[in-house]
Amino acid sequence: MTGSTLRTSLFCDTALAARIERAEVDLISAVSRASASRCGVAGFVTPLASGVASFAGAGSPYTKVVGLGFGGVPTSAELAAIEEAYTAHGVPTSVELAHLGDPDLAAALSDRGYRLEGFENVLGLDLTVAHDLAVPEGIEVRRSGDDEFEPWLQVVVEASIHPDTQGVPWHDEFPAEAIEAAQRDSAAAGLTRYAAFLDGVLAGGAEFRTTEGIAQLAGAGTAPAHRRRGVQSAMLSARLADARAAGCDVAVIVTQPGSKSHQNAQRSGFDLLYTRATLVRQP
Template sequence: MLFSDLALARRLERTEAQANANFVEARQRLFPGSGANWIAVAGAYAMFDGVESPLTQSFGLGLFEAVGAAELTQIEQFFAGHGAPVYHEVSPLADAALLALLPTRGYVPIEYTNVLYRALSPEEAAPSLPTPQLRTRRIGPDEVPLWSQTSAAGWASESPGLEEFMRAYGQLSASSAGAAPFLAELQGQPIAAGGLFMHEGVALLMGASTVPAGRRQGAQSALLAARLHYAAQQGCTLAMMGALPGSQSQRNAEKNGFRVAYTRMKWQLMAETQPA
């Protein structure tokens, strides 16, 4: 049985941090002028992917090593050098001293994320498809544009105006090291996309979306099962995902055997206290 303890939190947070670091490296490789890069400070990964990118933040702060004023200053200066705001995703299993330190430096909490997990075994079942017309598969390297377009179409229907951003995001996500993107197709037409990243035996599930015309066909359940089965076949023993507390994504995860490991808090350094 996997218990929600410091060892588990370190595995989960390092996997997500590595996925984002690999994404940043993909942007750096494909767009050398973007300024994308990342650093490690006291075991935490701080990354810059663009001023408005959701990946521009740190992961694992206070979870691997103690963090004091000197370490926070180093990270803050990294973001300031890029003209970017400062955000930290902090696990409740991090050093408790960090919780007292952050407000004194001008940080405020702005967001919660539930981190969910479940064990995987080599006997993980292959997806049971609700109809013969539906199938799931891992994409080939030449299908990255198709995958990113499908993913973007699903996200844009939920948040108008995001399609161009999500298409570009999907291209990089699918091209980053450790990624294994999956498609669901109905009668040969792509209707849903889901991302998978694997690192040291942990499978991170992310980026799932369905185009409006393909909803209520069982695509996301099939994609989830397909990714879990694939990850188990690759030797992963643990799966994880993040979800807003109480969201449909969390409910879907719990229906498939996931449970909440902990609730992570996102902290923002207020502009008036950010170093120049």
């Protein structure tokens, strides 16, 4: 096109998907161990093929199996042992499965009685290419320290329990108590926190972590009263700048299909890389 610059989309092959899923395994494992240490929960972090089975407490967003499909299919005995471990805690076995993983795994889980309950999208941004995101006036984003953790936590929890209604809803919704506990666990695991201020008022919070050159952009939320003012874009811009400074080549964000977060990510240059299906087997 004359007079315009065509942006090259970030293509996700199975190698990149495997890197991203390894980063997810590392994240879930770190937070799950932090939960056990912080709360004394009798949890577990059990390697399973290329992934991990995590129990961080009943009702925790970190109680699930992630990262499967890129290092062989678990045996029936391995799956049975994991299912029994979750059943012992009175919770279902929930598996997040990337569609770029081994297709034999989905068939194996279906044969064991797993039921499809939802999807989430993994979007990525090529950090080797410059992306200039405008930050609206009146918004300041900075790293957030322990001295303001409680007000930061209050804003993030409030944002989480009042999600945008656009798009497909999450397959499971967590109460405020579970979200608060999960955020305390992620803080204990060392995720970097960011606070956004709109005209001097704490309006939003977000998290950030790097693994194998993958920048994971997590936990972003804006208080309902401050939405549609550019807070999310400002927090995204700050984390992307830090990701580049840390030497990362890909930034990743996870959203619900068709959601406002999905829309905002694509507007900011993110490409849809792959989808994760949530497969659940009841005790």
